Amino acid sequence: MKIVRIGDSLNEYEGEFALVFWMCGCNIHCNYCYNYKTVMNLANSKFNEMDVIKAITDGADLYSALVATGGEPTCQQDDLYKLFEVVRCKMPHSIKLKIHSNGTNLNFLSEMINDDLLDSLTFDIKLGDLVDWKLFDGDKVTYNIIEFTKRFHNIINIEWRSTLPIDYSGPDTRNIKMQSNKIGVDWIRQTLLTEEDLKKIGELDG
C-alpha cells in the first residue's frame, strides 16, 4: 500500500477523533486539486499499511475512527480492503471506518458495505468544467453516486462534498442541491483555494 501522509483530524469524521491516511494515486484530474502533485508522485509514498496499524495501536485510547482519503483510495482497492478487514476483525478495540472517494469505483464501495467494512462515506461531487473527465462520463459518475446514495444512505452514513470557486453557480448546482434535499443527505461546499494558496501549497509540495 502506498501512503503519502498519516495524521489526526477532528474534521474528517463528524463527532470522532480520527486517524487519517492519504493514499497515492488518482484516476481523474481536477484542476483545483490541492494535493495532486503529492498524491501522483509515488516517490512521496513514505508509509504503508503497517504504519497505519501501528498508529492505531499506539493511539488506541485516542482514535475512534479511521479515514482513507487521497488521492482516490479505491485506486488501491485490494490493499484497502485488506487493511479495513484487519482493523475491523483483528484489532482489539472497535473503530469506525470511512472512505473519501470521487465515486468512480462504486462496485468496490458496495462490496465494502456488504462485507460490513464501512461505516461512513464522503463523495466528492464534481461540478462544472473544473475536472478533466477524459476517461469518464462526468454526468454518469454523478448520476451513479446519486443512485448509490439512495440505495445505501440508510445503511451507512453518506455525505457529499464539492469544491467550488467562490462565485460558482453552474446549471448542475441546483440539481445536486435538489437531489441532496430529496435523499436527505448533507451536501457540504468547500470553497476553492485562491491562486495565492495554491502557490504556497505548490512550494510546500516541492
Ligand code: SF4
Ligand atoms: S479526485 Fe480528488 S485527489 Fe483526485 S484530482 Fe480530484 S481532488 Fe485531487
